[in-house]
Amino acid sequence: MKYVSLRSGLSSLLFWSVISAAFIGPGTVTTCGLAGATFGSSLLWALVFSTVSTILLQEAAARLTIASGKNLGEILAGRHESHGQTVNYLLAIGVITGCAAYEAGNILGAVAGIQLLFQVPAWLLTLVVGTLAVLFLSIPSTALLTRLLGLVVFLMGIAFVWVGVQSISSLPQLLRDSFVPAFPAGSALVITGLVGTTVVPYNLFLASGIGQGQSVREMRQGLVLAVLIGGLISISIVLGGTLIEGTFSFERAAEVLAQKFGKNGRLLYAIGLFGAGFTSVVTAPFAAGITARTLLGTTPQQTAWVGRGVILIGLVFGVLNIKPVPIIIAAQAANGLLLPFITWQIIRAVNDPALLPPAHRNSRLQTILLYLIFGVTLVLGLNSLFNSVKTFW
Template identity: 50%
Template sequence: MPKSLSLRSGLGSVLFWSVISAAFIGPGSVTACAIAGSSYGLQLLWVLTFATLGTVWLQEAAARITIATGRDLGQVISQTYSGTKGRWIAWTLFLAIFLGCAAYQAGNILGAVSGLALLTGLPIPTLTVVVGTVCIVLLWIGSTQNLANFLGLIVFAMGGAFVYVAFGTPVSAVDLTKALVVPHIPPGSLLLVNGLIGTTIVPYNLFFGSSIVPTVDSAGQSLSEMRLGIWVAVILGGIISVVLLLAGLLIPNDFSYVHMAQVLTNRLGNWAGSLFAFGLFAAGFASSLTAPLAASITAKSLLGVKPNSATYRSIWLVVMVTGLVFGLLNVNAIPVIVAVQAVNGILLPFVTIFLFAAVNNRDLLGKAYSNSLMQNVAMGSVVLVTAVLGLWNVWLALQKAFDI
């Protein structure tokens, strides 16, 4: 019999699932959302509506699989497809997630270091080495959860400051409502559209979220608790993304982290500029712990890699080193962050197709836990739209590369 949903358990579920929203409110969200507002006004606001709802639908499906079977998404996929075909699918999915994590890590490190540089004025290479070393030590000893939760609270505090700033933007309620629901892709914005999707519907979060469901408590989590937690936590993350875009309206056509900090300083005082810098660091540092760990968790789920084995640690170490290399090269953080979010947006449909197939397997889940018609329509729309946008972006890149 399903457990009843008490207020205490409901709030606990929201706090637990806030790890998902904290994971996508990283430097990628701060950068992509603010640039969207700075460069295109309200025209890309609908992307955040789509991406936030898509995150809810996909994370709910991945968690539902675990509640129904006691196995996480990767284990279900690897056990559904047997033999050589199954190994190919498992390895291909792992490599897609691994590459996505490595791409994210580049943006995470660059974002964390950019925030520290705003705060301290210290050289980028020095800060990169310090951040990377601390992350490696914490990942090696496994002491990341409490620190990641604390940094997540800082990120939400930064979001609260942006909520106040957003109320000062010259936007009417009618225009805001229309922009939230009416799709529009202005010329030259497709890469950023994919970036906004990729930084919100994070592919590795599907495996990461699915793998942590049974640890909520000894009895597991009911469907109602899980759904409440995911809906509330992800919608709050989506609201922060929206206000970041609105704050970007105050930086016309010349976005930088310095200008973003200045907007907050002008509106709220010097403390707000410092909060943004620390929030940017916190978002990057928390994500710098999550992305490498997610790569190893995916390997455990899909390939059966044992936790804390040499292989498990080498996977997160490679992801970590990838981010450090980009940081030490001292590249411009902003274009790299936007590009890597777009890469993940392009990889997303490949991962969601297998999630879609798993959650419609009635032999595995039974009727009660399988997708309904409306859930299939919702998930199918995410798969279709992201696939079309991803292929469109690849086609434009090929045209540019080969002068077609």
């Protein structure tokens, strides 16, 4: 068996850490912190499930591109023949709208991390964070950009994992909660949030878009380790949240950690929150651009403008401190429908003998697991759609 060298493996790990950067944002910090503060470690199993689901779906999407030579958009268009372009336009609108809707929250999350340490006007920090994001996205090399984001993810990970490890009170209980499902009263919405903030639709296009040019073995090694690290960070945030009593907020979490661990607790939480916010500030427009290129075949210049547009929308809402609630509700509803649809298309594509050679098709176990993930995403998607409609009315 041919193994990937250590140097190549570390390089691939940094490269694929952009997936972790994309799903660990301020929303994840909030949801995981709330889960820990409200339900202790009893919902860790939901994160374990969503981490495994992310690995399986991302691997399948990237394998499709590497083995077939076609990106996910081309595959979807081909499967729907005369309606392919229409399907791709609808998917692009849903995914890019979602990226734009959450960009303001990403920016404000990064700003909140800085403000835990320094009292600087929010509008000024918002402009600084937005400018840094534009500079990052102007890096012409995708490989360099993803590796720089990977370094930020590891910095964020060190901060959150240190806090999480210090928060463990019982290792047997931790293991039990990680693998035995529990449904405490009032936890359904939080469980949906834990899965929804980890298994996100645009990451599938991101995996497909950046997977080209790698071998399947190299992709698997880097992607699996990167997502596992992302899952570990999310679990650590939940564990840190178990120390919080009462209503969860970033400031409250920083205060509790400062009381528990001294100044280091507040510093590490601030670094982690800034890292989560900033990586998402960059990856949301990056993923929106990749999605546009994958689904619509945009030129490099058009792709760049899609990313800049997402940042601009986030900056406007961030500077004005306006939460684009209607857009977020629409994005939640769209994502609730997109994820099961795309999951179903991936299941069909990875078993298609006309598309993939036998060595790269799914095994029976992989197919069963993907069907299970499809069922769960369908239930969660319908629930998200129902909640969005109810909130709107």
